[in-house]
Amino acid sequence: MEKKVLDKREEVINLLKKQKIREVKDLDAYKLSICHPHSAGIDLGSRELYLALSPEIAAEMGVEIVHRFQTHTSGLTSCRDLLLACGVNTVSMESTSVYWTTIYEILQDSGIEVCLVNPKKFRMVPGRKTDILDCQWLQTLHLYGLLRGSFHPTSEIASLRSYMRERENLIQERSRFVQRMQKALTQMNLLLHNVIDDITGKTGLLIITSILKGERDPKKLAAHRDPHCKKSEEEIAESLTGYYKEDQLYLLQSNYDSYLFFEKQLNAIDNQITKTLQKFPIKKEQKEVRPDNGKKGKSGRGKNSIRTTKNLEDILFHITGADLSALPGLRANAILQIISEVGIDMSKFPTANHFASYLGFVPHNKITGGNIISSRTDRIKSSAAQAFKKVIPSISQTDTALGSFYRRLMPRLGKGQAIVATCRKLAILFYNTLAFGGQYVEYGEAQYKQKQEEWEKKKLAKLAKKYNLALSPNIE
Structure with missing residues (x-):
């Protein structure tokens, strides 16, 4: 019992060491500074839209701070014209139901940057909950760069x-x-x-x-x-x-x-x-042939597969510039479902770990009192995450490295956590293949087990050295 507590304490200490701690001399750098001086905030519903301008801009232009518009197309274009007349170049607004889609496209086409905010991140509004206060609070937070925009793909x-x-x-x-x-x-x-x-x-x-x-x-x-x-x-x-x-x-x-x-x-x-x-722009020439990944002879068509005479995997190869079908378990349907949610441009995600976290495959550690009180993954409803999870049962039956990884974790962690852990590895492979355009090479189960044995030997040697013990080979 004491050993488990010590191991947990060491894990917490290692996590805390990775956290950035502010120093006294750097406090000036943490003061709030204006990031978006020409910004505005929008709170919209099914019938009307409230627009809050920056108080400085409103005073300079001689207009009111808060404006109300109808959600008809004429009202949305009037809102756009007011923003352009006031020199606003960025707007923050909530992603309320599907009402935001039209005004989002109108503002984007006009050259105004739109910061689409998840309502879950905007619940803690000080004071009473009204549309007028909401749009002003959105503008204030966006003025100081305290809002993070949601991911939104390109028009295609x-x-x-x-x-x-x-x-x-x-x-x-x-x-x-x-x-x-x-x-x-x-x-x-x-x-x-x-x-x-x-x-x-x-x-x-x-x-x-x-x-x-x-x-x-x-x-x-x-x-x-x-x-x-x-x-x-x-x-x-x-x-x-x-x-x-x-x-x-x-x-x-x-x-x-x-x-x-x-x-x-x-x-x-x-x-x-x-x-x-x-109609998508291509990254590979049409004459360039997709490399043989060992799956061409296998049937990838099922009852729910996309019915077409075209080879979708070849089309996706020319569009993405990488052979994503070479990854374990991924065929045209799953690749299309993932790409339709996250897009082709991986530059929106700084690293592969950010991409895995976006899909909800990374534990969210909560530390208080020197103890980890929760390390569950975030509950994220994503069709892309579901596409990754759907292919894990088929991967678990293969002799691939990912299949061996799943079978190693499943008895110890359970099916649910093993699926999430395998999805994380597959998502990282997907990101690296799409971001860097390399060809995935499958090493197989044998090489994975060999690397696992080498890692276990190193771990035993480290433990033996820690407790001043010597390892002796089994003579039998």
């Missing part, structure tokens, strides 16, 4: 992000109607899900369409069995001996039509995503 990435998020919504909506189809079949005692893994596969859809056309013979329905099905025709026929009901047949037809509608919508949005990618 923003368009891609809209398509990818809508595509995810379509997939979720489609799955609801698949469940309703299965419920209708079950209520007619057609236990198709017991013999087929996916009722929307080739065999399942053929059987459902035959039922809707009026076929009731189990043997004829089972004849639609694909040769790749594990169950035999006799087993499928036994599960398709049902008790048909008129109301459930109607619901099955209705939900099947809805399923086909969402399939059509997915095909349309996939076509739009492909067209959008082809």
Whole structure:
């Protein structure tokens, strides 16, 4: 018990040593200084917008400090014209729902820098909570450079992000109607899900369409069995001996039509995503061929993959200038989901650790009284983080270095923490590949285990030296 306390104390001391402590002679450098003299603050809602100018600018121009505008397009353009007339070059505002998007683009197109603030970082407002006070407080904080703007991608990435998020919504909506189809079949005692893994596969859809056309013979329905099905025709026929009901047949037809509608919508949005990618500026010439990463022979297409005749991995290679598909577990769908959220330009993140922290893969240590009271990761809702987490189960089954790393941590830390730790390593690899354009080289599980053994030997030698002991090899 005492050893654990001492080890914890040493960890806390090492963390505190990394903290920057102010010295008396440097106190002048920590005084608040004006960073953005020509700044303004905006608090907006669904119906009206409040704009707060700097008191110095308002006095010089002979106008009021706080102005109110309607959120119609004419009101937003009037707000922009006032800012330009007053010489304001930077504005801070909250990212309230989706109301900020239009005024953000209007100000950006006018050459005004917009500092988009997360409302969670702006909750502690002194005094009563009103729109007039909020916009003035935003302007004051921005004047002294105390606000940090949220990450916002370029217009091309923003368009891609809209398509990818809508595509995810379509997939979720489609799955609801698949469940309703299965419920209708079950209520007619057609236990198709017991013999087929996916009722929307080739065999399942053929059987459902035959039922809707009026076929009731189990043997004829089972004849639609694909040769790749594990169950035999006799087993499928036994599960398709049902008790048909008129109301459930109607619901099955209705939900099947809805399923086909969402399939059509997915095909349309996939076509739009492909067209959008082809408009991106490229970093690699079209004639340059993507290096062989050992995945070309493996199938990367699934039921939810983007439907296109183009090779998305080749398109992404020319756009990003790096072969991200060479990373373990990452294929075109996952890469697109990550890029649509974080963009291609990694210069917004100073280091790979900053990128991993942005995704919520880095522990947030809270130290008080010389003890670490919490080291949990931040709860961040990010589609990019979810994309990394989705590929970890497939990585855990491979003989890659990352797969071996996950299997080493999982028994000791548990599945949840092992997934986050593996995601952090994968995010760092993603950042380095995209930022520096190098080709990822997989060393495999054997070399990873060899390095781990060497590290353990060094650790044992260090402990033996600390306690004046000698290591002797096992003669057996």
